[in-house]
Amino acid sequence: MWQALYDELKDKNFMVVAVAEESRGADHARPWIEQAKSSYWQLVDTEHRLEDLYNLVNVPQAIWIDEQGRIVRPPETAGSTDHFRRMDLKTRTMSPEDQAERLAAREAYLDAVRAWVNTGKHALPADAARAGLPKVTPQIAEARVRFRLGVWLRAHGSTVEGDRQMNEAINLHPESWSLWRQAADLDEVGKASGPDFWKRVQALGERPYYPPPKL
C-alpha cells in the first residue's frame, strides 16, 4: 500500500512501518504482506499492542515520528475517507465523483507525507501535536486489558470466555472500530464488514468513520 511512497522517499532518511492489527496471527496476514512485495517493515501485532500504546481506534491510522523519535503528528486517518459510506451496497460500487474525490483525498495525504519528508512541512509544534492526542480514560485502559485477555483465551481454546471479555472491551470502548471489527473477524472471517458493520456505520449519523486529518 505504501511501496510507491517508500520507493520515492527511501533515500531521504525515511522509513515506513506498516503494522497489521491481526489477532488471527501472522499466517492470516501473510497473503496480503506477500502480495504487497514491500521493502519497508511489515510487522504483525496479534495483541493490538500498538493500539494500546498509541490509543488507536481504527485502521488505517498513522503516526509521524521525527529523527529524534518525537511524535510530530498524533494518530490520524492515513489516506482513507468516508466516501465508502455512500456506496451502492448491492453492487459495492461508488459513484465516479466519489471515487475521484476519494483518490484526490488520498493523493493529498500522500503529498503531505512527501512534503514532511522533503521540507519538514506539516510537522506540528509540540503543543499542537499534544492537543491532537485523544485521552486514554480508565474505561479505555480496562477495555485494552480485557481485549488482551480475550485474545489470549481465544488462542488457547476458551472461545466463549474470550468472546465475553472482548464484548466487555467493546462496551467499555465503543469508539474503537478496531476492537469491534477484530472481535467480529475472530468470530467469523467476513463478519467485520458484514451487515452488523454497516448497521454500526449507519448509527454514526453525521459523525465520521474516518475523521479527516487536519492538514
Place this chain on the structure above:
Amino acid sequence: MTKILTPIDEFDVVTRDGLWMTAADAERVTGWTLKPEGMCRAEACVAMPASAVKGTEVDVEAFWTKLGGPVIASEARDVWALGAPADERNAALEGLQAPDFTLPDIDGTPRSLSQLRGQKVFVATWASW
C-alpha cells in the same frame, strides 16, 4: 503456575490466593522492586498497605490496583491480565517521545521502533478485516 499477561509480555509465576507472589517474581512481572518504602521503580516508590506485603511476598493485584492499572482474571483465576494505567499512557503520549515497541515481522524477526532513530518514520496500521 499462573499465567500473567502484561501489556508487552507474559509470565508463568507461582502464586497463591490470587496474585500473591515472591518479591522477586513481582519484580520480574511488573518491573517494580519491593523496598522498605514500598514498590519502587527508578526514583518512584508506591507505598504499600501492610495488608499487601507479608515478609518477602507481595500482593501484586493490590499493588497494580494502587498504581491505577486494571487487573482482570479469567473465571478459573489461572490467567491474569495487568493493563497499563490510563495516566501512564497519557503521560507517555503527552511527553511526545514516541513509545517504543517491538513486534515481529512476517518471518518472526523482532523489530523495534528504536532501531529507526535518526530517520523520519511513518507508522501506519492496517488489517485484513
